[in-house]
Amino acid sequence: MSGIIVEPVNASQPDLGAVLSNIDLDNLSDAGFKVLRDALYTHNVICLKGQSKLTPQAQAELTRRFDPEAMSYGHGKTIDAKRSILHPDLKTIPHQPEVQVIGNGFVAEYEGLKNITLRHPHHRTFHKTVIPDDQDLDHTRFYRWHIDAALYGKLHPPLVTSLLAVKVPGGRTQTLLYDDGSNDTLQVPLGTTAFVSGYTMFDRLSPEQKEFVLTSKIEYAPHPYVWISTAKSRPDGLGMVSEGKEVPLQSLPPIENSADIQILPMVWQNPVTGRFALQIHPSVVRKIHLRDGRVIDDLAEVREIVHSLQRPGIAPDLVYAHDWQEGDLVLFNNHGVLHSVVGAFAEDEVRLFRQCNLAASRPPIGPGSEVLVN
Numbered sequence: 001m002s003g004i005i006v007e008p009v010n011a012s013q014p015d016l017g018a019v020l021s022n023i024d025l026d027n028l029s030d031a032g033f034k035v036l037r038d039a040l041y042t043h044n045v046i047c048l049k050g051q052s053k054l055t056p057q058a059q060a061e062l063t064r065r066f067d068p069e070a071m072s073y074g075h076g077k078t079i080d081a082k083r084s085i086l087h088p089d090l091k092t093i094p095h096q097p098e099v100q101v102i103g104n105g106f107v108a109e110y111e112g113l114k115n116i117t118l119r120h121p122h123h124r125t126f127h128k129t130v131i132p133d134d135q136d137l138d139h140t141r142f143y144r145w146h147i148d149a150a151l152y153g154k155l156h157p158p159l160v161t162s163l164l165a166v167k168v169p170g171g172r173t174q175t176l177l178y179d180d181g182s183n184d185t186l187q188v189p190l191g192t193t194a195f196v197s198g199y200t201m202f203d204r205l206s207p208e209q210k211e212f213v214l215t216s217k218i219e220y221a222p223h224p225y226v227w228i229s230t231a232k233s234r235p236d237g238l239g240m241v242s243e244g245k246e247v248p249l250q251s252l253p254p255i256e257n258s259a260d261i262q263i264l265p266m267v268w269q270n271p272v273t274g275r276f277a278l279q280i281h282p283s284v285v286r287k288i289h290l291r292d293g294r295v296i297d298d299l300a301e302v303r304e305i306v307h308s309l310q311r312p313g314i315a316p317d318l319v320y321a322h323d324w325q326e327g328d329l330v331l332f333n334n335h336g337v338l339h340s341v342v343g344a345f346a347e348d349e350v351r352l353f354r355q356c357n358l359a360a361s362r363p364p365i366g367p368g369s370e371v372l373v374n
């Protein structure tokens with residue numbers, strides 16, 4: 001017996017969030033790891049408390065244990081592209097390049113990084129409309145709902161992402177505004193990471209929508225994070241507004257191989273429970289490939305379709321907003337949830353997190369694939 005205790009955060013939503021205790025990561029047997037993996041694929045976001053001492057190497061090794069054949073960081077070298085929207089937010093640990101430092105404020109020295117200034121992404125840099133300055137301390141938005149994935153080239157979306165809270169500024173709350181005409185709001189801890197279940201998102205679709213998402217595929221843009229670097233997001237962080245501001249294809253880095261453009265199933269299957277998740281990265285969708293071979297390539301239409309499928313799944317009562325404490329190690333099923341940065345920090349509020357994920361050794365499991373549920 002491993003003795004590991006798994007407690008769902010919210011009994012009414014057991015597929016989104018659990019706390020694991022009585023776990024020794026330094027001596028995690030294969031049986032213990034199986035408990036951890038089953039918990040991850042059942043609850044999709046799991047938190048292990050009191051892991052401040054976890055080294056970057058141990059974090060990378062634990063993350064790799066979910067996918068032993070995986071090697072490089074989930075975005076490979078693509079975050080180095082200066083025009084990428086991801087570039088300013090991630091600092092690579094020199095001695096453990098699969099592990100990135102993210103956060104806010106000035107840090108004199110950490111794991112070989114010196115005099116770094118971290119910047120918690122603020123919606124004003126990404127959304128088309130913004131919360132007025134005089135309301136900005138108390139109000140916030142979902143910055144960008146996403147899957148951690150390069151979505152271009154040979155890099156498969158990572159199976160699992162780990163996030164370790166090293167330094168967390170203390171605890172006010174903010175009111176999150178959807179600002180999409182719905183009047184939806186959500187009370188959130190400062191700097192939360194928000195998660196929604198792709199499985200619930202799928203389950204709540206109509207029978208016609210389910211048929212559509214089970215039989216259609218999404219084509220992602222080439223060099224997706226450069227492509228949208230000049231465009232703006234919807235206020236709910238769930239995809240972009242369509243006003244023709246994307247970087248023109250001819251101004252992107254060259255597409256060396258047309259097979260580098262990723263066309264992925266809309267629905268990805270859970271390897272343990274067998275459930276289907278609606279898993280689409282809404283910001284960087286470009287086309288929809290239909291079952292009969294037709295392609296929807298009107299970008300505004302593609303985005304409207306994707307938004308109408310996903311928006312019910314981010315309703316306030318379906319969001320798990322993790323209340324970070326120092327030492328929290330959160331692991332999430334990146335093939336089964338969407339997540340978003342939330343919150344606005346003052347410049348002197350120092351926050352330091354470590355993030356690790358690895359480009360997967362296999363593509364996502366689409367519907368109709370041969371699945372070994374284990």
Ligand SMILES: [Fe+2]
Nearest residue numbers: 146147148339
């Ligand atoms: Fe992320």
